[in-house]
Amino acid sequence: MQVTETQADGLKRAYRVVLPASELDAKAQTRLTELKNQVQLKGFRPGKVPLAHLKRMYGKSVMAEVIEQAVTEANGKLVEERGLKLALQPRVELPQDEAEVRRVIDGADDLTYTIEVEVLPKIELGNFKDIAIEKPVAEVSDAQVDETLARLADANRPFAEKAGAAETGDRVTVDFVGTMDGVAFEGGTGEGIQVVLGSNSFIPGFEEQLVGVSAGDARTVTVTFPEAYAARELAGKEAVFAVTVKLVEAPGAFTLDDDFAKSLGQDSLDALKEQVRARIAQEHGGVTRQKVKRALLDALDGMHQFDVPPTLVSQEFEGVWAQVQQDLEAQKRTFADEGTTEEAARADYQRIAERRVRLGLVLAEIGERNNIQVSDDEVTRAVVERARQFPGQEQQVWDYYRRNPQAMASVRAPLFEEKVVDFLLELADVTVKPVSREELYKEDEEKAA
Template identity: 70%
Template sequence: MQVTELLAEGLKREYRVVLPAAELDAKATARLTEMKDKVRINGFRPGKVPVAHLKRMYGKSVLAEVIDQAVNEANTKIIDDNGFKLAMQPKVELPQDEAVVNEVIEGKADLSYTVGIEVLPAIELGDFKSISLDKPVLAVTDAEIDETVNRISEANRPYAAKEGAADKGDRVTVSFVGSIDGEKFEGGSGEDIPVVLGSNSFIPGFEEQLIGIAEGETRTVNVTFPENYQAVELAGKAAAFEVTATKIEAPGEMALDDEFAKSLGMDDMAALREQVKSRIAQEHNAQSRAKVKRRLLDALDGLHQFDVPPTLAQQEFEGIWNSVTSEMDNQKRSFADEGTTEEEARADYDKIAKRRVRLGLVLAEIGEKNNIQVTDDEVTRAVVERARQFPGQEQQVWEFYRKNAQALASLRAPIFEEKVVDFLLELATVNEVPVTREELYAEDEADKA
């Protein structure tokens, strides 16, 4: 085997490899010799088929297999001899000229091909103990607990039939048909839909126009969909709804006592409040974790600056760009609407893509150097948790992940990342900083960007 380096530029390498015809023929002959004792051919006793006869019958197909194996072995040797860590699978370019290919297959010419390799950069890890981070913390207040318990009570408030017109706070059951410019639109109709007047659960202006409606009465309700409405084809459009009230109900009294807590499956009011407090604390801790993790990743990015494999960066960019442009198309927005140009946006997202790849490589290097691993039990728990999100389809979800290695890897990756983050937070200096709820849940400028 003869190997010639054609390119050594950044993280890209390219080699020309020549595999002698005699070497390939010798391997093919060895393979055919192995076959001699296994094949059964009319006219020959078992094990007595001449190799020359086998070569006439199977020579080309065996040589093709030998060539495939030899190319893989040659590429592996190049990688091992140079100590490369691959960013992508080697890109092999075999001869395309039919005459050349036939000569190689017939064993009359050496096989000459090129192989392109993209390698991972050597990463020198920074001093993680030098990292200092502010971690926002927020204690759960009685006011938060009271607000949540009140929301729970409102969701469980009893209603009783009422005579007369509907007032704010009443529950009105309605059927409606919506239209835009006189044309009905998809999703604009509903039957027996309960609406609590004043709950702001419908389009702005819808509930207010139902105040005073009586059972059996039909009204035309005119509203305008918000500009940020989730159904982008309706966003910002004026619509008219023909609404008929089929039932009017007044809210009953709701006592926040032990009996109310028991109706929700709790022992008493104290237990309900404790559960609410625990749930709010989990939300605060998750938000705090997200912010301190973002700051940790920023610190890691500052400590590690190196060129990333171009193909990995391009793949990451394409994923981001396709997502961004698809969302903009759905919302019928342009780059001008976003206050930028396509060229500027591409440059910004290219930086984001390279940052993501760089941080991914850094986290992987940290995990490898410190033997951070994800156990099979941890992955199994993740699959079980995922299956629970699809009631009635647990077995199908389980089978999907059991048979799909790529899907299983998508569960393993975030577990690994969180374990590396935990490892780094143990080494870094983390300062707990009390904040308000507004500060904790405020969107960081970096997140907006």
């Protein structure tokens, strides 16, 4: 094998590889010898087929198989001998000229091909003990617990049948059939659907038009689906619902006491309060984790500046950009509506893609150097948790991940990242900063607005 480097531009490398015809022919002869004891040809006893006859019959197919295997082995040897750490699978270009290909397969010419690769950059890791991070922590107040309990009570408020017209706050049970231009549409039909008037849980305008109905009434409700409606085929369109009212109920009184707590599966009101407090604390902790991790990644990004494989960045950008365009289309918005231009947005998301790739490489390097690993048991537990999110379909979800290595890798990757983050936070200077609930959620709420 002869290897000549033809390009060394940044992280890109290209090589011209020559595999001698004599070497390929020797491999083909070995393969034909193996076939001699395997094939059965009319007129020949097993194992007695002349090699020359086998070569006439199977020579071309055997040489094609030998070439494929030889190229794979040569590429592996090239990467190993030159100590290359590949960012992506190599791009191999074999001869395209038909006459040249024929001469190679016939064993008359050497095989000459090119291989292009992108390599991972050498990463000089910074001193993680120099990283200083503030950890915002919000305590759960009694007022927050009481507020959550009030919402729970309101959601579980009893209703009792009433005579007369429905008012805001009442619950009506309805059947309805929705149409567009006189044609029923998918998802527009419902039976025995309960609607609390004023809850804003239905399409805007639907609940308001049911105020004043009584049991047995029929009413036509005309609404327009929001521009950002999840079902894109319905977004922004007008629909007419033929509604039949089956029942009208008025909200009853409720008392926050032990009986109410027991109706929710708790032993007492105090036990319910502790459960609510723990859940709020868990939510606060999730936001704290997000902010600490974001600060850590910002610090890592500032400490590590190096060129990243362009194809990895391109792939990351294409994924991000496709999602941006899909979101804009779903919301029927433009870049102008977002206060920017497509060119400026592309530049911004290009920088985001580069940052993501760079941080991914840094985290991978840290994990490798410090032997941070995710066990198969940890991956299995994560898949089980995902499967539990689909009641009744657990087996199908489990089978999907078990049979799909790429999907399984998508489970392992975030587990690995969180382990590396935990490792770094042990080394960094992390200072707890007590904050209010409003301060803790402020940035996230602003981004969501």
